[in-house]
Amino acid sequence: MRDKILSLLNNHGFVSGEKIAEQLGVSRTAVWKQIETLRGMGYRIVSVKNKGYRLISRPDIPYPEEVLPDLNTRVVGKSLYHFKTLSSTNLFARELAKKGVEDGTVVVADTQSMGRGRRNRAWFSPYGGLWFSVILYPGIPPQKGMMLTMIASIATVEGLKEVTDVDAEIKWPNDVLIKGKKVCGVLTEIDAEMDRINYAIVGVGINVNNRL
Incomplete structure (x- = not known):
């Protein structure tokens, strides 16, 4: 309502x-x-x-009421869960994926208490950033899973350019930099069989209003 x-x-x-x-x-x-x-x-x-x-x-917060009316995607974001805080959007998204939620479902939190990067490194996720995970059922073999990280990194660079007119660059495969400073990290986690990915969680953390 x-x-x-x-x-x-x-x-x-x-x-x-x-x-x-x-x-x-x-x-x-x-x-x-x-x-x-x-x-x-x-x-x-x-x-x-x-x-x-x-x-x-209106608040500068990614509520579904703010995001969904202007969304033009075919898959990503049609279903969106927003929380003030989560331990980790990737962890919450994983539980949703196990239940078979809609392809492209997004989980976003204003803050994370246990945000993680590659090699299980802690990812500081205070208020002011954009911390979200996308649930995908890509239908590709596990060997191509890295493509999802690369695509997310490219999409982030293109999105930053479109929205802010700021030129960013990728430190392959999963970091996005502005003037040499890391502004975004991507963490992709998959659940897979030998020949197929059951689901993938693409986590993205962007320092939107945070000091670098």
């Missing part, structure tokens, strides 16, 4: 609680409760008597 309320408030004007309730087929009390939840999530929503609610600003 929250995503529908945000969609109704997206016109940058006031929308009455009565109209929202009518559009969604719920009570005005239910609308108020959802508005309070959104405020608690960081959405700045003002209310004025006889006018209704108005969305003033």
Whole structure:
């Protein structure tokens, strides 16, 4: 329901609680409760008597309500789990993969307490970064698993260029650098048989608003 309320408030004007309730087929009390939840999530929503609610600003947090409406991918991110904190997005994603969740499912956390890099090295994951894992069923043999890491590294460089116009480079196979400083790391973990990958977890950590 929250995503529908945000969609109704997206016109940058006031929308009455009565109209929202009518559009969604719920009570005005239910609308108020959802508005309070959104405020608690960081959405700045003002209310004025006889006018209704108005969305003033949105949080800079990758909530599903923020990501999914603008997503143009065919597979990745159609299902998205967001958490304030996790021990590790890769570990949580692995448990989901064992249950056979949708291909391309993404797990994202604002912070990680046990983030890991290659060779099981600790990966510092404070608030302000983008820490996420993608669950894939790639249908390729284990020998080609490294391709997933390389593709993720390339996609990160291209994404940084598109969004920020910053030129980054890859320290093969899994580090992304800006002016020689590491801004991103990729960790791919697979569960495989001799001839096929059952699932792959591609973990990506990007220092978005963190000092390098």
